[in-house]
Amino acid sequence: MSDHAFATRAIHAGQAADPTTGAIIPPIYQSSTHVQDGIGGFREGYEYNRAGNPTRSSLETQLAALEGGVSALSFASGLAAEDALLRGILKPGDHVLLGNDVYGGTYRLLTRVLAPWGVETTTVELSDVDLLRAAIRPETKIVWLETPSNPLLKIVDIAVITELAHAAGAIVVVDNTFASPALQQPLALGADLVVHSTTKYLGGHSDVLGGAVVFGDDRYVEQVKFQQFAVGAVSAPMDAWLTTRGIKTLALRMRQHSENAQAIAEWAAAKPEFSQVYFPGLASHPGHEIAAAQMSGFGGMLSLGLAAGVDAARAFAESTSVFQLAESLGGVESLIGYPSDMTHASVRGTELAVPENVVRLSVGIEDLGDLIADLDEALARVRRVREQ
């Protein structure tokens, strides 16, 4: 599949028709174990399903093909994937350098779960190469970045950071959840590993949790695979299958998410009610040029700062109807969230805290006119409440 373009790989990689019946969709292998032909006589290598399941294998082949990796592993959630990666690669005494606005759960995993086991974590503003250079230590094993970041959509230059990290002997992990591989290919830009919350754009329909690690080369595959097998946070067959099904329309969905989000960002930029519009597709965004160079679209996530402050932001988040108030992102349906009390509650009071006048939109693929009308009505409602 590697000689085919992205949209073709997304539909066909790992998805060969069932050889016994010709079913065009490979079966969901809803089974916990596999019969052996004599002791140790495994068919296609399958024994017990914590170690491997054909539906999971089919998703892992598809994930590797999407990111241009040598292989991929699929997990029960994005954080389970991150945990397996970190424990597979790090040892006590190692240091992890995190971008200063990475996903709150990643920060929590490192500082509250892994820190007691001797892994040290510091955060840094990755868009400033001098700060990055100063923050890297001899013990730095991993530089972890997210671009665009959550929820402020900051953009960092993957190739530049990778070059610096490699020169210092560190490896680079990119959380590619926000862009998805349809819009950004970190391994091709030099990154060593990619992680995903497949719960988001890859699954795409808000009906399954999942995570993935994709490997740019063979160095860490066995260590992380061992964690997957020994700890067992694997994706279940039905979850793997739902994710595979979602991925087949990824290229198409990302185009529509990007188009809708661009239009909404431009609409918001013209409204005095919003003091900030965080969206890399706007020429005024400080990361616009880097995003335009390293992404093939700007994605469906955007955040808005309400000029009137905290109360207006909270009221706005509670006033939409097509945009539903919920955590998560990346589904076909539009969501609105209030990060400082929702997705980013775990980083309140830390250096990763989100401004309290910010709402985050996950722009879905509904009709654009309906989405803008919904936001317009919410603004009117906020105005009425404030005038009372």
Ligand SMILES: *Cc1c(COP(=O)(O)O)cnc(C)c1O
């Ligand atoms: C949601 C998310 C995660 C965590 O994934 P889960 O599937 O919720 O465990 C990690 N990184 C980013 C950027 C996310 O949005």
